[in-house]
Amino acid sequence: MERSLVMTAIGDDRPGLVELLARTVAAHDGNWLESRMARLGGKFAGILRVSVPEEHAAALLAAVGGLKAEGLVVVPEEDSAPRPPDQPIRLELVGTDHPGIVRDIAALLRRRQVNVEELETARDAAPMSGEMLFRATALLRLPVGLSASALQAELEKLAHDLMVDIELSGGQ
DSSP: OEEEEEEEEEEEOOTTHHHHHHHHHHHTTOEEEEEEEEEETTEEEEEEEEEEEHHHHHHHHHHHHGGGGGTOEEEEEEOOOOOOSSOOEEEEEEEEOOTTHHHHHHHHHHHTTOEEEEEEEEEEEOTTTOOEEEEEEEEEEOOTTOOHHHHHHHHHHHHHHHTEEEEEESOO
16 A cells, blocks of 8 residues: 655755655655755755655655755655646736735635645846846636636736736636
């Protein structure tokens, strides 16, 4: 029987951290299923999902706990929920950067019970003016009874107030 684990990892960024984690998982007959990892502010941060044979799970959990001595803090959790079969909706946002964009979008999504499955944000200079632009890309999972077009209408109202462009795709 396989056991599914979700692990978060963080440490000071340096070459070899992904290999260290991958070697540890493989040494316990684990299978690396999916992950998201990035360097942010001098730190390496990631989240990954692995499966491991039940008879090797305890040893893997102990081994990832021991990675702290090598500068990588790993927090494992049981994978608690199967992924829903429907398709996620993709949100893309761009606008002049200012405080509160993520807060206001996240509040609207929470009120409508929309789950944020992935979120990536960045700031960069606009090509012509050089002013700072805020960009966000998210994968959303809508609750039963909420259509993508209804969410789009609500987001368009908020986008006007925030002075950003928002586009939804998929699941229409």
